[in-house]
Amino acid sequence: MSMTRFLVRPALLPSLAAETRDDAIREMVAALAGCGAVEPSQADDIAAAIFRREQLGTTGIGNELAIPHSRHPSVDKLIGTLAVTKRAGGIEFNSHDGEPVYAMVLIISPQDQPRPHLQALDSVVAAFRDGTLMPRLKGCQTADEMWEALTAG
Amino acid sequence: MGATVVSGMSVSRTVTVGNAPDGLHMRPAMAFAKLARGFRCTVSVRHGDRTADGRSQHDLLMLIALPGDQLELHLEGEDADIAIDPLVAILVGQDD
Numbered sequence: 001m002s003m004t005r006f007l008v009r010p011a012l013l014p015s016l017a018a019e020t021r022d023d024a025i026r027e028m029v030a031a032l033a034g035c036g037a038v039e040p041s042q043a044d045d046i047a048a049a050i051f052r053r054e055q056l057g058t059t060g061i062g063n064e065l066a067i068p069h070s071r072h073p074s075v076d077k078l079i080g081t082l083a084v085t086k087r088a089g090g091i092e093f094n095s096h097d098g099e100p101v102y103a104m105v106l107i108i109s110p111q112d113q114p115r116p117h118l119q120a121l122d123s124v125v126a127a128f129r130d131g132t133l134m135p136r137l138k139g140c141q142t143a144d145e146m147w148e149a150l151t152a153g
Numbered sequence: 154m155g156a157t158v159v160s161g162m163s164v165s166r167t168v169t170v171g172n173a174p175d176g177l178h179m180r181p182a183m184a185f186a187k188l189a190r191g192f193r194c195t196v197s198v199r200h201g202d203r204t205a206d207g208r209s210q211h212d213l214l215m216l217i218a219l220p221g222d223q224l225e226l227h228l229e230g231e232d233a234d235i236a237i238d239p240l241v242a243i244l245v246g247q248d249d
Binding site for chain 2: 115
């Protein structure tokens with residue numbers, strides 16, 4: 001699976017305004033709500049579910065990447081968005097390697113579909129694995145440029 | 154939990170992934186990798202045609218191991234016999 005199978009193109013964020021983990025998550029969920037990928041009325045509840053998941057253990061998996069995620073009953077298929085911060089110090093995510101995060105892939109999945117969830121995690125890890133995608137994404141100014149970076153590889 | 158094969162300083166075991174709803178997802182993968190890094194032995198985990206370095210959460214996530222799937226663990230090194238049980242416990246006993 002490619003990340004582009006589940007990422008919602010108009011919700012990609014090349015330059016987050018958020019300066020904290022929680023605000024970044026809120027901004028990404030709002031982007032999904034803003035383009036109709038999730039119900040706007042559910043945005044707060046989705047963000048809360050993702051916060052609860054982060055409390056169980058960080059999804060900052062190292063190498064400047066985090067994959068905040070949760071199941072939520074309001075979605076009927078797995079969707080996600082990708083955001084990059086241009087902040088010099090990145091965003092503190094309590095990552096395993098102790099380093100800040102510069103890219104976040106946020107995933108919302110239906111309640112009872114573990115296979116797409118694992119496939120999505122696999123696609124994220126695989127996409128960032130060789131270290132070339134992160135700097136390309138950092139250089140993007142628009143969602144379209146991000147999409148091109150994702151599909152170029 | 155499958156049969157254990159011990160040979161010299163290597164231990165192999167076939168394990169069925171526990172019945173948690175999400176299989177080998179991010180948290181158990183992280184816990185497994187962290188535990189594996191605490192031992193001196195090498196830890197490989199195979200699922201079908203994919204093999205992961207058990208010390209790498211990233212590798213483990215790429216196995217796409219769902220509840221009920223069978224994984225083959227292979228440990229090599231002086232503490233392989235000590236490491237095998239707690240590592241298997243994470244795979245079979247994972248909660249959500």
